Amino acid sequence: MLKFLMYLIFLIPLCLLGNSWWMIQSLMFLLCFLFMFSMPSLFCWSNLGYLFGEDLISFGLILLSLWICVLMIMASESIFRHNYYKNFFLFIVLILVIMLYCTFGSLSMFSFYLFFEGSLIPTFFLILGWGYQPERLQAGIYLLFYTLLASLPLLIGMFYIYNFLGLLYIPLLMNDFYINNLFYLCMIMAFLVKMPLFLVHLWLPSAHVEAPVSGSMILAGVLLKLGGYGLLRVFVILTNFFVFNYIWISISLIGGVIVSLICMRQTDLKSLIAYSSVAHMGIVIGGLMTLNYWGFCGSYILMVAHGLCSSGLFCLANISYERLSSRSLLINSGLMGFMPSMTMWWFLLSSCNMAAPPSLNLLGEISLLNSLVGWSWLTMYTLMFLSFFSAAYTLYLYSYSQHGMYYSGIYSCSLGYSREYLLLFLHWFPLNMLILNSDVVAFWM
Numbered sequence: 001m002l003k004f005l006m007y008l009i010f011l012i013p014l015c016l017l018g019n020s021w022w023m024i025q026s027l028m029f030l031l032c033f034l035f036m037f038s039m040p041s042l043f044c045w046s047n048l049g050y051l052f053g054e055d056l057i058s059f060g061l062i063l064l065s066l067w068i069c070v071l072m073i074m075a076s077e078s079i080f081r082h083n084y085y086k087n088f089f090l091f092i093v094l095i096l097v098i099m100l101y102c103t104f105g106s107l108s109m110f111s112f113y114l115f116f117e118g119s120l121i122p123t124f125f126l127i128l129g130w131g132y133q134p135e136r137l138q139a140g141i142y143l144l145f146y147t148l149l150a151s152l153p154l155l156i157g158m159f160y161i162y163n164f165l166g167l168l169y170i171p172l173l174m175n176d177f178y179i180n181n182l183f184y185l186c187m188i189m190a191f192l193v194k195m196p197l198f199l200v201h202l203w204l205p206s207a208h209v210e211a212p213v214s215g216s217m218i219l220a221g222v223l224l225k226l227g228g229y230g231l232l233r234v235f236v237i238l239t240n241f242f243v244f245n246y247i248w249i250s251i252s253l254i255g256g257v258i259v260s261l262i263c264m265r266q267t268d269l270k271s272l273i274a275y276s277s278v279a280h281m282g283i284v285i286g287g288l289m290t291l292n293y294w295g296f297c298g299s300y301i302l303m304v305a306h307g308l309c310s311s312g313l314f315c316l317a318n319i320s321y322e323r324l325s326s327r328s329l330l331i332n333s334g335l336m337g338f339m340p341s342m343t344m345w346w347f348l349l350s351s352c353n354m355a356a357p358p359s360l361n362l363l364g365e366i367s368l369l370n371s372l373v374g375w376s377w378l379t380m381y382t383l384m385f386l387s388f389f390s391a392a393y394t395l396y397l398y399s400y401s402q403h404g405m406y407y408s409g410i411y412s413c414s415l416g417y418s419r420e421y422l423l424l425f426l427h428w429f430p431l432n433m434l435i436l437n438s439d440v441v442a443f444w445m
Contacts, residue, residue, distance in 0.1 A: 001052035008098050015090040021080045028070040052105040064307050065100040068221035072214040074423050096122035109168035130212040139210035146203040150193040153186035175237045187234050194227030195281045198255020208274035213318035220310035225303045231288050245289040253382035256282030260389030269317040269327045280306050287368040290375040297442045298367025305360035312349045312427030334406030343402050345424045354394040360434050
């Protein structure tokens with residue numbers, strides 16, 4: 001694990017060179033390729049060191065982080081073109097990758113907590129430095145305070161574990177000490193806010209709307225997955241204590257339906273995609289809280305799938321924004337006549353967003369439906385509405401942006417660049433090809 005970390009650290013001096021943009025991007029692609037070969041076999045922890053190691057869960061999420069961060073650099077070509085502090089931007093992205101790599105690769109709960117919080121700082125800089133509107137300051141502070149406020153109890157909970165077990169080493173954690181309601185809340189609240197759970201989700205849409213495309217990609221692609229990853233790790237201790245789990249399942253599923261209805265009345269492209277993330281993560285929280293095998297596998301699959309799919313949709317929204325200087329659905333209507341070749345990508349990624357075959361989202365949602373219906377028959381009603389509305393708002397997004405009359409202020413036809421097509425392909429291809437080798441993302445095969 002350390003060799004990949006050193007690779008990333010030695011990329012940082014390259015940021016200081018004049019024209020290192022494409023060089024860093026190419027070297028990051030090479031790192032993704034090299035990292036694929038370090039895949040752990042079966043369920044064992046491998047690549048172990050004093051601080052870092054990986055199993056199947058962390059392997060997939062580290063690979064997703066590296067992949068999304070390469071595509072972030074690729075999508076932010078306008079920063080390179082306008083020379084808008086491009087070297088500092090590359091530096092921030094590399095710091096973010098290092099933080100995420102260390103978070104998912106940490107073997108100690110304490111180092112996991114440090115890097116978990118550390119990943120907030122580069123994200124905050126991304127929103128603050130390259131965001132679009134003056135409200136980005138408020139959005140950044142929302143992001144910081146929501147997450148930090150919920151994370152402090154987690155730190156206290158870790159001290160409590162250390163006091164009893166004398167270790168915080170994740171593979172050796174067990175639950176042979178006294179657990180009460182307060183400890184349970186302390187351990188999971190930080191992750192529920194990060195996911196985000198409905199009712200504590202207000203930081204997410206504002207952060208997405210104000211963030212640049214790179215910020216939105218990393219927020220939707222990886223930072224929401226930190227919450228799911230943390231829950232997967234923490235439930236090892238909380239297995240015998242699931243008194244409140246029905247509350248979280250109820251809030252997340254009913255909240256998912258309410259958020260789907262909120263999606264139906266959005267006029268901002270980014271805002272719609274951001275709210276759809278909250279709805280998808282609601283099902284993931286539900287699956288995790290059932291504490292059964294299907295739920296764990298399904299939530300992990302959907303986290304990986306949603307990371308690629310949502311990130312791709314934000315790229316598409318940004319491509320339209322660069323042409324039309326607006327994210328409003330009223331101005332972005334009729335794009336089929338304006339950018340006909342982009343319509344195919346809108347269609348492919350929208351169909352993945354509503355879990356059409358052969359995308360990985362379908363496999364994840366089927367597993368989660370299984371786990372939730374197996375947990376209680378009553379969840380069928382909310383799941384029925386969730387599935388229906390997820391198709392409804394995705395169709396609303398696609399049909400409103402692609403069909404209809406286009407805005408009279410647009411005066412020319414504009415096709416995409418090959419860089420943009422490659423960027424969208426690199427989101428869509430792994431999303432649909434991973435289902436052919438689903439034993440990598442699902443542990444039961």
